[in-house]
Amino acid sequence: MDHSATTPVDPLVLDSMLPYFSELFGNPSSLHSFGNEASEALSLARRQVAEIIGALPEEIIFTSGGTESDNLAIRGVIPHDSGKKHVITSAVEHPAVLNTCAFLEKVGHDVTYVPVDSNGVVDLEYLEKSIRDDTIVISVMHANNEVGTIQPLKEIAQIAKKHGICFHTDAVQSVGKIPVNVDDLGVDLLSISSHKIYGPKGVGALYVRKGTMIEPIVFGGNHEKGIRSGTENVPGIIGLGKAMVLAQERLEPDSEKMRQMRDSLIKRILESVDDVRLNGHPTQRLPNNVNFSFKYVEGESMLMLLDMKGIGVSTGSACSSRSQKSSNVLSSLGIEDEYIHGSLRISLGRENSMEEIDYVVKSLKETVSKLREMSPLAGK
Amino acid sequence: MQVSDPGGVYLYSKKVIEEFSNPSNVGSIENADGVGEIGSTVDGDIINISIKVRDNVLEDVKFKTFGCVVAISTSSMVTKLSKGKTIDEVLELKNEDVIEALEGLPEGKDRCSGFALDALKMAIEDYKQKNK
Ligand SMILES: Cc1ncc(COP(=O)(O)O)c(C=O)c1O
Numbered sequence: 336m337d338h339s340a341t342t343p344v345d346p347l348v349l350d351s352m353l354p355y356f357s358e359l360f361g362n363p364s365s366l367h368s369f370g371n372e373a374s375e376a377l378s379l380a381r382r383q384v385a386e387i388i389g390a391l392p393e394e395i396i397f398t399s400g401g402t403e404s405d406n407l408a409i410r411g412v413i414p415h416d417s418g419k420k421h422v423i424t425s426a427v428e429h430p431a432v433l434n435t436c437a438f439l440e441k442v443g444h445d446v447t448y449v450p451v452d453s454n455g456v457v458d459l460e461y462l463e464k465s466i467r468d469d470t471i472v473i474s475v476m477h478a479n480n481e482v483g484t485i486q487p488l489k490e491i492a493q494i495a496k497k498h499g500i501c502f503h504t505d506a507v508q509s510v511g512k513i514p515v516n517v518d519d520l521g522v523d524l525l526s527i528s529s530h531k532i533y534g535p536k537g538v539g540a541l542y543v544r545k546g547t548m549i550e551p552i553v554f555g556g557n558h559e560k561g562i563r564s565g566t567e568n569v570p571g572i573i574g575l576g577k578a579m580v581l582a583q584e585r586l587e588p589d590s591e592k593m594r595q596m597r598d599s600l601i602k603r604i605l606e607s608v609d610d611v612r613l614n615g616h617p618t619q620r621l622p623n624n625v626n627f628s629f630k631y632v633e634g635e636s637m638l639m640l641l642d643m644k645g646i647g648v649s650t651g652s653a654c655s656s657r658s659q660k661s662s663n664v665l666s667s668l669g670i671e672d673e674y675i676h677g678s679l680r681i682s683l684g685r686e687n688s689m690e691e692i693d694y695v696v697k698s699l700k701e702t703v704s705k706l707r708e709m710s711p712l713a714g715k
Numbered sequence: 716m717q718v719s720d721p722g723g724v725y726l727y728s729k730k731v732i733e734e735f736s737n738p739s740n741v742g743s744i745e746n747a748d749g750v751g752e753i754g755s756t757v758d759g760d761i762i763n764i765s766i767k768v769r770d771n772v773l774e775d776v777k778f779k780t781f782g783c784v785v786a787i788s789t790s791s792m793v794t795k796l797s798k799g800k801t802i803d804e805v806l807e808l809k810n811e812d813v814i815e816a817l818e819g820l821p822e823g824k825d826r827c828s829g830f831a832l833d834a835l836k837m838a839i840e841d842y843k844q845k846n847k
Pocket of ligand 1: 405
């Protein structure tokens with residue numbers, strides 16, 4: 336129940352990868368036949384990834400994952416010799432984007448963090464108003480990893496286009512769960528991570544629309560058209576390609592199944608537990624994301640009790656005992672203090688079942704009432 | 716946020732898990748002789764400890780805690796370590812005693828471990844004030 340953190344590698348994906356660790360170990364840059372096989376496999380994976388998101392194969396750059404794709408997208412489109420530039424992003428991005436932006440600020444660029452409303456949707460008016468003559472890129476994620484809110488990318492793309500600004504989206508959480516097509520969304524750059532879609536960890540891709548000016552952030556032997564040097568992670572990339580194909584094949588049935596489980600879970604908890612709220616957008620949310628906040632109880636304690644019942648979930652809450660801070664996403668949504676400490680994210684996967692949802696509902700109710708009995712806040 | 720490493724091993728000691736999942740002395744004493752409360756909803760930890768005192772001995776100690784695994788397990792342990800002890804003995808208790816009784820706390824998670832003991836000492840202070 337923590338599929339937004341990561342997913343197990345699908346057996347079919349693993350099967351597709353295995354030969355490339357042993358018999359087909361070639362370096363795709365080598366000219367002999369071993370290298371040829373690897374290079375053909377890479378081309379296949381590139382075509383697979385491209386086709387699924389409606390791109391051309393030459394617009395796909397393989398990377399080491401979502402984090403690198405985000406870094407490359409945002410830093411890569413700022414020419415090294417351009418002087419001070421302006422970047423627009425949202426307040427609820429993944430640290431891969433937020434910390435890239437923090438670095439850019441440190442080296443002298445300006446960044447605007449567009450606020451979100453209480454459902455987690457970016458303020459489009461604010462976004463457009465913050466555009467300046469030197470704005471070079473807008474980066475807004477497709478779907479949020481904590482609260483699941485899906486952003487109005489088409490509208491943002493129109494704004495970006497009108498002002499001639501490059502538009503990047505982190506689609507790490509949305510790929511495989513909702514349709515992702517670069518032309519429908521109108522994006523110039525799009526980040527993908529393999530391990531969120533039943534592929535291996537440490538591999539991802541960046542879509543770069545033809546004609547987009549981008550510079551590398553990793554230099555070397557000019558792999559990936561010089562945009563991302565380094566001998567390709569051949570088995571990983573093959574796995575990513577396969578995972579994308581499977582995700583695409585299963586997109587409709589899987590997302591419909593997850594949506595039913597999600598809605599059942601939300602409905603039953605909201606109906607049967609007092610003082611609980613759903614974080615994120617009521618309808619514009621990932622089919623597999625549920626994020627609740629319970630009053631009077633703390634996130635880690637819920638996490639632990641559920642873990643002991645065999646349910647793995649996550650929380651954006653952190654108490655004062657830990658150096659970690661509470662999630663900036665939850666505070667950006669303006670959630671009150673009483674609710675912010677009791678957050679719980681349940682992210683479903685294709686192998687979950689309605690019976691498991693029944694068990695989660697029952698366990699969650701038990702957990703919350705057990706902790707509330709201990710809480711000095713409840714019943715005051 | 717993680718409670719176990721990827722292999723499924725808990726970051727907390729067995730004792731912490733035990734105290735947390737099966738805490739002793741949960742509740743608040745009616746007509747308590749002393750009450751101590753520490754924390755706020757902003758911090759995300761509130762520990763409330765109430766005591767019943769007879770002949771200088773903590774005859775009963777109860778806690779109510781809103782907080783993380785550490786907050787709850789230290790609260791439970793503090794009530795256990797102090798119940799049946801004299802006020803002087805309890806005032807001698809140190810945070811290290813609580814951590815030791817819990818068989819240690821993971822690095823970085825020991826910061827709020829002193830809160831429960833602080834709340835207990837506040838309850839004793841409250842009792843002393845009332846019985847001057
Ligand atoms: C929205 C989002 N972006 C980026 C990442 C980072 O991806 P990766 O783990 O492949 O670096 C994640 C996953 O943690 C994510 O959820």
